Amino acid sequence: MISLTHNPIDYHALTESVRSPQSGAVVLFLGTVRELTAGRQTVALDYEGYPEMARAKLEELEQAARSRWPIDKVAIVHRLGHLELGDISVAVAVSCPHRKQAFEAGQFLIDELKVSVPIWKKENWADGSTEWVHPGGEMTKGE
Amino acid sequence: MISLTHNPIDYHALTESVRSPQSGAVVLFLGTVRELTAGRQTVALDYEGYPEMARAKLEELEQAARSRWPIDKVAIVHRLGHLELGDISVAVAVSCPHRKQAFEAGQFLIDELKVSVPIWKKENWADGSTEWVHPGGEMTKGE
Amino acid sequence: MKSLAVKLFARARDLAGSPIVELPWSDGETVAALKQRLTEQYPDLKPLAPRLLVAVNNNYADDDCVVKTTDEVACFPPVSGG
Amino acid sequence: MKSLAVKLFARARDLAGSPIVELPWSDGETVAALKQRLTEQYPDLKPLAPRLLVAVNNNYADDDCVVKTTDEVACFPPVSGG
Numbered sequence: 001m002i003s004l005t006h007n008p009i010d011y012h013a014l015t016e017s018v019r020s021p022q023s024g025a026v027v028l029f030l031g032t033v034r035e036l037t038a039g040r041q042t043v044a045l046d047y048e049g050y051p052e053m054a055r056a057k058l059e060e061l062e063q064a065a066r067s068r069w070p071i072d073k074v075a076i077v078h079r080l081g082h083l084e085l086g087d088i089s090v091a092v093a094v095s096c097p098h099r100k101q102a103f104e105a106g107q108f109l110i111d112e113l114k115v116s117v118p119i120w121k122k123e124n125w126a127d128g129s130t131e132w133v134h135p136g137g138e139m140t141k142g143e
Numbered sequence: 144m145i146s147l148t149h150n151p152i153d154y155h156a157l158t159e160s161v162r163s164p165q166s167g168a169v170v171l172f173l174g175t176v177r178e179l180t181a182g183r184q185t186v187a188l189d190y191e192g193y194p195e196m197a198r199a200k201l202e203e204l205e206q207a208a209r210s211r212w213p214i215d216k217v218a219i220v221h222r223l224g225h226l227e228l229g230d231i232s233v234a235v236a237v238s239c240p241h242r243k244q245a246f247e248a249g250q251f252l253i254d255e256l257k258v259s260v261p262i263w264k265k266e267n268w269a270d271g272s273t274e275w276v277h278p279g280g281e282m283t284k285g286e
Numbered sequence: 287m288k289s290l291a292v293k294l295f296a297r298a299r300d301l302a303g304s305p306i307v308e309l310p311w312s313d314g315e316t317v318a319a320l321k322q323r324l325t326e327q328y329p330d331l332k333p334l335a336p337r338l339l340v341a342v343n344n345n346y347a348d349d350d351c352v353v354k355t356t357d358e359v360a361c362f363p364p365v366s367g368g
Numbered sequence: 369m370k371s372l373a374v375k376l377f378a379r380a381r382d383l384a385g386s387p388i389v390e391l392p393w394s395d396g397e398t399v400a401a402l403k404q405r406l407t408e409q410y411p412d413l414k415p416l417a418p419r420l421l422v423a424v425n426n427n428y429a430d431d432d433c434v435v436k437t438t439d440e441v442a443c444f445p446p447v448s449g450g
Binding site: 011012015019020021022023024025026028029030032033035036053066082085086097099100101102106107110111 | 167217240245
Binding site: 174178181190191194195197199200232233237253256257258259260261262263264265275276277278 | 369375377378379382416419423426427428440442444445446447448449
């Protein structure tokens with residue numbers, strides 16, 4: 001189950017959706033809005049996505065993970081819009097027969113999500129400035 | 144937060160207890176009662192613990208993990224008593240500034256829990272027999 | 287000459303001032319031509335140009351990928367979700 | 369001679385038929401002596417003997433660890449939680 005949402009992420013429902021008696025191990029990852037990034041203070045993040053492509057890439061990621069680990073169920077949800085400190089921006093839940101598989105698959109999914117899924121975050125710093133985050137180069141002040 | 148319980152594990156509350164704006168990453172692991180073990184069908188598990196020592200060992204594990212990763216918060220709960228198929232036997236939640244740390248610490252905690260914390264499971268097989276699980280030797284029919 | 291619709295996201299959209307732009311286009315031209323034409327027509331995108339990514343029909347496309355006016359095309363900076 | 373209380377768990381308790389047993393004990397004796405006396409007094413434990421673990425005051429104890437009658441002592445098979 002892949003989704004993008006502008007609402008708070010219900011990771012409890014997400015986790016329940018991957019549980020099953022076939023799988024002894026469930027791993028859930030939550031990404032949350034952190035107060036400090038490289039020593040600077042964040043007050044909020046704005047997430048923007050390219051929804052059709054983001055969903056397509058997330059589906060591809062699920063298939064890539066399934067080809068590498070004996071995954072039972074996967075659920076990934078990414079939030080878009082304005083997020084405050086501590087809010088959950090992304091949740092990845094995966095169930096597998098054994099725990100090592102579940103940890104590896106969960107880490108693979110969030111690692112790959114961050115490099116290939118077209119979603120972008122804009123920092124809202126405590127000093128009132130904003131800044132798009134674009135890995136692979138220094139960050140540039142937002143307009 | 145370390146605990147043993149005879150009640151169903153509320154992993155949602157457990158996960159909430161480790162979230163914080165200082166930590167961008169939360170990893171939750173759930174161990175659940177699996178239907179098939181080495182091809183045999185389980186209908187239930189009975190977990191027994193040595194509670195004082197189990198709590199002491201879990202506290203040691205938390206300290207060992209904190210000495211290796213920049214952990215913000217940890218919560219571990221292990222259930223004891225009679226568990227049905229799909230029930231959660233153990234939940235480990237950990238928060239860290241970054242995701243790699245959280246995955247590594249979570250996996251370390253559950254891996255070590257399984258080798259050092261004095262808790263035992265007894266299989267209730269579909270054929271009506273029971274069997275204590277004792278790693279490190281073949282399993283022996285329970286009386 | 288036909289025209290190609292290009293969706294822009296994040297800082298690329300902010301710099302160009304629009305979520306979608308139209309470029310003059312001949313079928314057979316490539317992603318490299320798209321990037322060049324885009325930054326010519328929207329010079330404010332130049333600081334971002336070396337890092338701009340192009341997606342054609344929901345897949346990342348290399349510079350030599352040929353683009354048709356019927357393709358769904360988007361242009362954006364490196365992603366930063368998660 | 370004093371006596372030592374030994375808690376038993378899981379299959380060890382089932383085989384011995386009791387969650388706690390008392391062994392005759394002299395201070396200065398070791399974990400190795402404890403295991404031997406336990407299986408002498410409870411022969412049903414013998415199938416499990418090579419894999420029995422001993423904990424003294426909530427820590428795993430080697431065979432040469434000295435046990436006093438005031439120690440909290442437990443004996444059990446390899447753990448299988450999780």
